[in-house]
Amino acid sequence: MGKFKKKKGGELPAISTASLPDIVFMLLFFFMTTTVMRDSSALVKNELAFSDQATKIKDKNLYEYLMIGAPTDKKYGTNPKIQLNDVFGSVDEVRGFVRESLVSKSDVDKPKVTFGFKADMDATMGIISDVKDELRKENALKIAYYTRTGELSMNK
Amino acid sequence: MGRRKIPEINAGSMADIAFLLLIFFLVTTTMNQDRILTAKLPPWLPDNANVDIIIKEKNIFKILVSKDDVLLVENERMNIKDLRQAAINFLDNGGGTGENSCSYCKGKKDPKSSDNPAVKAVMSLKNDRGTSNKMYMSIQNELIAAYNFLRNRSSLEKYDLDWATLEEEYKDASPGPKKAALKKKIKAIKALWPKKISESVNK
Numbered sequence: 001m002g003k004f005k006k007k008k009g010g011e012l013p014a015i016s017t018a019s020l021p022d023i024v025f026m027l028l029f030f031f032m033t034t035t036v037m038r039d040s041s042a043l044v045k046n047e048l049a050f051s052d053q054a055t056k057i058k059d060k061n062l063y064e065y066l067m068i069g070a071p072t073d074k075k076y077g078t079n080p081k082i083q084l085n086d087v088f089g090s091v092d093e094v095r096g097f098v099r100e101s102l103v104s105k106s107d108v109d110k111p112k113v114t115f116g117f118k119a120d121m122d123a124t125m126g127i128i129s130d131v132k133d134e135l136r137k138e139n140a141l142k143i144a145y146y147t148r149t150g151e152l153s154m155n156k
Numbered sequence: 157m158g159r160r161k162i163p164e165i166n167a168g169s170m171a172d173i174a175f176l177l178l179i180f181f182l183v184t185t186t187m188n189q190d191r192i193l194t195a196k197l198p199p200w201l202p203d204n205a206n207v208d209i210i211i212k213e214k215n216i217f218k219i220l221v222s223k224d225d226v227l228l229v230e231n232e233r234m235n236i237k238d239l240r241q242a243a244i245n246f247l248d249n250g251g252g253t254g255e256n257s258c259s260y261c262k263g264k265k266d267p268k269s270s271d272n273p274a275v276k277a278v279m280s281l282k283n284d285r286g287t288s289n290k291m292y293m294s295i296q297n298e299l300i301a302a303y304n305f306l307r308n309r310s311s312l313e314k315y316d317l318d319w320a321t322l323e324e325e326y327k328d329a330s331p332g333p334k335k336a337a338l339k340k341k342i343k344a345i346k347a348l349w350p351k352k353i354s355e356s357v358n359k
Contacts, residue, residue, distance in 0.1 A: 012162060013161065013162060013163075013164050015165070016164060016165060019173075019174065022174035022175070023174055025174070025178075026174045026175075026177055026178045029178050030178065049289055049290045049293035049294070050290075050293075051191075051193055051293055051294075051296075051297040052297065052301070053193065053297050053300045053301045053304060054191035054192055054193050054297075055191065055192060055193075055194070055323070056189050056190075056191055057189065057190045057191070057192060058327045060190075063190070063192075068289075114192075114194070116190075116192060119289045120289065121288070121289050121290035121293070122288060122289065122290070123288070123289045124285060124286050124287065124288060124289070125283045125284070125285060125286070125287040125288070125289060125292050125357070126285030126286065126357075128289065128292075129283070129285065129357040132197060132355070133200070135197060136197050136198065136199065136200035137200045139199065139200070140197075141196055141197040141198070141199060142194070142196060142197075143194070143195050143196070143197055144192035144193065144194045144195070145192060145193045145194075145195065145293060145296060146190055146191070146192055147191055147192065147193055147293060147297075148191065149191055152236065152294045152297060152298075155290040155291070155293065155294050156290075
């Protein structure tokens with residue numbers, strides 16, 4: 001019985017856990033702020049063209065984008081493809097994508113929604129033109145081209 | 157033996173340290189803010205709708221890009237470096253007379269070039285299906301740069317304000333009379349230099 005009483009008096013005091021919530025919240029906030037930007041992983045090569053006239057996006061909520069570029073995985077070929085959200089999409093699926101993106105928006109925001117192209121600089125305009133036609137059919141006429149800040153001479 | 161009791165660490169300042177770190181990360185993690193060039197598409201018309209809009213040749217700034225990224229402006233080869241100035245010259249020409257005259261244009265008033273940027277002048281950008289995106293973006297960028305240059309000039313003349321700062325202030329302003337006033341200014345400038353770029357594909 002006395003076996004258990006031996007250590008009495010020599011224990012370390014318990015480490016205060018009062019700051020644990022703070023640390024947890026700090027981590028939480030940190031991850032919250034950093035994980036917002038990547039909502040889908042790119043299946044296509046996506047090196048945007050450079051431009052020096054581009055403006056910043058103010059309200060991210062009003063912008064929907066689709067990606068166009070050669071697939072990163074060679075087994076899907078080398079021709080530029082469209083990526084809608086997380087999957088490859090065909091030109092015919094663009095209209096569905098437009099309607100789907102508008103569903104979640106409020107009625108006030110609907111006419112303000114801009115559809116953007118995140119197109120790889122080496123993609124050809126043919127596929128982009130096809131998508132533009134689909135957007136026109138869906139009456140989504142406000143469009144945007146995503147670019148990187150830089151000199152035009154970097155578009156090589 | 158007199159093993160000393162370790163005194164309890166004061167955790168009172170821990171929260172402060174945590175917040176300090178939090179604020180540090182908030183400030184330093186730059187969210188890669190997206191940058192865009194905006195454009196507007198024409199409404200889709202069914203094939204049988206035959207709408208012919210007649211625009212005088214001189215009021216169209218014809219830009220053609222081939223599948224090999226060769227740039228043709230008004231049927232002549234041009235280096236992308238010269239496009240901005242050529243576009244400015246075209247828009248700023250102000251060759252119109254009478255009701256089409258342009259009081260704020262400072263161009264050469266060449267009767268063979270555009271009449272009035274507010275009502276007449278149109279940019280026509282035609283590309284091939286094989287045109288590369290980077291070339292197309294470069295052209296878009298230069299055309300927008302031309303408009304921005306001219307808008308900036310008018311904005312400085314009228315309101316003594318940079319066009320860029322005017323737009324920035326408008327975006328950052330909270331709704332109210334100040335924002336409304338800024339919006340009015342922006343609208344006035346945009347009415348002087350409306351962005352009329354028609355994009356089409358060579359079929």
